[in-house]
Amino acid sequence: DSGVTQTxxxxxxxxxxxxxxxCSPRSGDLSVYWYQQSLDQGLQFLIQYYNGEERAKGNILxxxxxxxxxxxxxxxxxxxxxxxxxxxxxxASSPRDRxxxxxxxxxxxxxxxx
Amino acid sequence: xxxLEQSPQFLSIQEGENLTVYCNSSSVFSSLQWYxxxxxxxxxxxxxxxTGGEVKKLKRLTFQFGDARKxxxxxxxxxxxxxxxxxxxxxxTNTGNQFxxxxxxxxxxxx
Numbered sequence: 001d002s003g004v005t006q007t008x009x010x011x012x013x014x015x016x017x018x019x020x021x022x023c024s025p026r027s028g029d030l031s032v033y034w035y036q037q038s039l040d041q042g043l044q045f046l047i048q049y050y051n052g053e054e055r056a057k058g059n060i061l062x063x064x065x066x067x068x069x070x071x072x073x074x075x076x077x078x079x080x081x082x083x084x085x086x087x088x089x090x091x092a093s094s095p096r097d098r099x100x101x102x103x104x105x106x107x108x109x110x111x112x113x114x
Numbered sequence: 115x116x117x118l119e120q121s122p123q124f125l126s127i128q129e130g131e132n133l134t135v136y137c138n139s140s141s142v143f144s145s146l147q148w149y150x151x152x153x154x155x156x157x158x159x160x161x162x163x164x165t166g167g168e169v170k171k172l173k174r175l176t177f178q179f180g181d182a183r184k185x186x187x188x189x190x191x192x193x194x195x196x197x198x199x200x201x202x203x204x205x206x207t208n209t210g211n212q213f214x215x216x217x218x219x220x221x222x223x224x225x
Contacts, residue, residue, distance in 0.1 A: 002156065033213065042116065043157070043202065043215035058212045090156050102147060103213075105156030 003027065004093050004106035012112045018079040021109045025072055025093030031055070032074040033094070033103060034066055038087040049074055081113045117141055118203055118216035126222040127193055135188045135219045137203035146179055146186045146205040157202055160188075183208075193223045 003026035013019055025032050034046040036059075045058035049068035060066075063081075068074040078085060088110050092103035121136045137146065145164045149157035161170050163179035163186060170177045174197075176189040186203055203216040 002158070004156075035215075042217055043204075045213045045215070048213070056212055088154075092156070102159045102162055104159065105149075108154070108156050110154075 002104040002106065004091060004104055006089075006091050006106035006109050008109060009107065010110050010112075012114065013081060014114055015081055015083060017081050017113075018077065019081065019111065021076040021078070021089055021091075021111075023074045023076070023091030023093075023106060025074070025091075026095075026104055029093035029095045029104070030072065031094040031096060031103075032068055032072070033092040034060075034074070034076050035090040035092065036087050037090060037108075041087075043090070046076070078111070083113050086111055086113045116217050117207070117214045118205075120201075120203060120216040120219045122219060123217065124220050124222075126224065129194060129223055129225050130192050133190050133193060133221070135190075135201055135221070137186045137188075137216050139184050142183050142208040143205040144183070144208050146183075146203055148177055148186070148188055149202045149204060151200040151202060152198075157200075190221075193221075195223045195225050197221060198223050 005024045007022045030051045033048045035043050037043045046060040047066050048056040052068050063079050066076045088108045090105050090108045092105045094103045118139050127133055147162045148160045151157040161177045166181045166183045168179045174191045178187045201219045206213050
């Protein structure tokens, strides 16, 4: 158990809908990262927050957005969902801002868009 | 094209055999990490290598960071069924603002 929690574990929704994925980092960790993992693209970095501020952006679509709240939990919002958005979404946390430090991953949310 | 290419993509070996997984890039990385992921679960950090030429050992696993910090390798001695999983290298580039994961090596150790 990494100490990172993600909810929900599974999510099934229809195209065009909007969903929110939630992540609670390990106690004391200030950085939260979001990743998307699909069979054809592998694990792709989406976005990083540190203590409430956006720190780095990866291959995140404009239909996706995220935020980190004062209590350090984070949410990833996915809107106008398409079939291709079906994937595993992971959240990871780290105690530091620098991306050279180790990240601890949550169990993931499996999103299925039908 | 992925920034971090791993080889082989798939590896199936008998218990007790040795193996090496490679992680290569044309970019310089400030550090590289290795993770192992089991189906349906998040990656679990195994090690971080920071210095060019660094070698780290974790029981039967040996990790090496290339001198130029563009490549890394993972060597497993006397593989066991519990080593089965997806091995991923990952890290931030020296100049970039992103964190990259490798293409992955799926290892199966047959008892």
